[in-house]
Amino acid sequence: MGQWEPPGGGWGGANERWSSRTGPGEGGRRHHHHHHPGRKLRCLRRSPDNRVFGGVCGAVSSATGIDAMWVRIGFVLLAICSGVMLLVYAAAWLLIPMEGESANIYSRAVNDRRGIRLVAAVLIPVMIAVQVITSTLHVAFVGFIGWPTFLAVGVLILIWRNANESEKAFIDEDVVPLFGPDTRGEGRRWLLARVAVGVLIGAGGIVVLVEGHTTAAALRPVGGAALVVAASVIIFGPWWLSLVRDLIAERQARALAEERAQMAAHVHDSVLQTLALIQRSSDDPQHVVRLARAQERELRAWLFEGRPPGAIGDDATMLAEGVGLLQRQVEADHGIAVQVVMVGDCELDEALRALLDAAREATVNAAKWSGADQVSVYAEVEPETVMLYVRDRGRGFDPDAVPEDRQGIAQSIRARVSRFGGAAVIRSAPGEGAEVQLSMPRRERVR
């Protein structure tokens, strides 16, 4: 341990919960695993890949080992017998966290202060306005339906804010179109037609209202309601605006933070790695010049041509080609033998390039810190996933003892693959070498 940490970087597992497991008869040797395809999971976790709606049945299936199809069939049958099952499903969706996340949607929603404030700020005035209007118009039943509706809307907004990106995408794509068409082309015309019809019906309603009373008396409650709405807009308007502004700022801040994390990962991969190399080869001026020149070329390409540094596979179109490039690069830069074994091959896409970048990071790390003279890279293309293993027989380290705030693996390896739904697992123990196991689901599945 210790040897495994580059200056200012190293194997760090920030925000990750390792579940430890000791294999039979292995004494002090520790296995560390995160979710790993093909391995049984101990607790309920919803998987983004194995789901029809929220992934609850998939979670039950992987926790119990029963085939997901049977779980789903059983659930549908139960739901037909009793509607309560639908509520149970919704509750399970809220309470079972997504794979790779520690908090469920429910606990995040409850702790989402800003969201609660937003919902309160918008819904309470609207509810008051509706209450006032309905009571002046003597249509109490609107209030009767209205209260639960508002409560439901508020809860839905909170849930939506606290669902993660993939679930948001799922809601956006699959649930929202049920309620409103999209606002492009055909959909836009449809929306206009709907609004027009709505306005006509509304106008008709006002006409009926006015005809039902004597003219002056009928206008008075309508006018009063309009005044109340105007008043609430004047009183709450600035508050709403500031909330909306906050919301936009929050979104921008999040985007900025993401950008920064990506930038940090890139700089770590390229500039910091090169600087570390230069320090180690200060007695070989030619090598230093070569390193500096290569780094300069890479930085220029990044800053002025928008090509990410350290990215492999820019020139490669197939996975095997990319792995070959990785092998040559690391062998040339670090003077270590990289043994590559490939099973199958497929075309590279964005996600697989990220997988390659993570693999390179792992290989470079092994080359620099393991002390071994050879690193094994094994890649296998399966119908649904691509697995990639980087293994060395070096000095190894204790993944639990790595400080949480270290850059290396947290940012570069795990973030790179998890951005595309992949996973990274590190297995190592002092004196036992290390193995980084990477997996990435394939976009274009082989049928």
Place this chain on the structure above:
Amino acid sequence: MSTAARGAPAGRPRIFLVEDHAVFRAGVKAELGEAVEVVGEADEAGAAIELINERVPEVVLLDVHLPGGGGHAVLRGVRPLHPEVQFLALSVSDAPEDVIDVIRAGARGYITKTISGPELLQAVYRVAAGDAVFSPRLAGFVLDAFAQGSVPAAGLDPELDQLSPREREVLRLIARGYTYKEVGRDLSISAKTVESHVSSVLRKLQLSTRHELTRWATDRRLV
């Protein structure tokens, strides 16, 4: 190495080198040193067949690429006369079809020339004892060859033309760079069991009639 010592036959194994690079032959001899008895060497297929049939060594270290017909020519020239001679294939260039060719012709294992001295010695002992020696690369080739068309075609013997899930697991770990011992520990089986899985894969590879294996090799040749 304790494993090497355990697997060592009583005497020093008598080995024969078939390799066209004199420098490499000298290197291998130096690395194996006193642990083996080198009974002869040859730098091309014809001479190799003649000398091996004459001296009948225990293990032949066979370069996959040879002038005068390649490694499999040597195997075909010796195996019918002396089936007791074991072959261990060696190569640097690793064209998969050549490697599979040599294995199908009867070699008991395949290693790359980058292998370290102690590992080479261990591999020689293994082969001398009749076990199979799979390098990570060979494991990868075999997985690749058997992965194609995982559904067995009609008329094929599924016993021979498919890998069992366990064999696949073992090969995968070997391809990842695990030693037999480490494979055994990972799968909670003994190293001996690992060896028997690997031997059974080798047998399948040699007896399989699946045309996928040939087609896979031809596909590779075109690349």
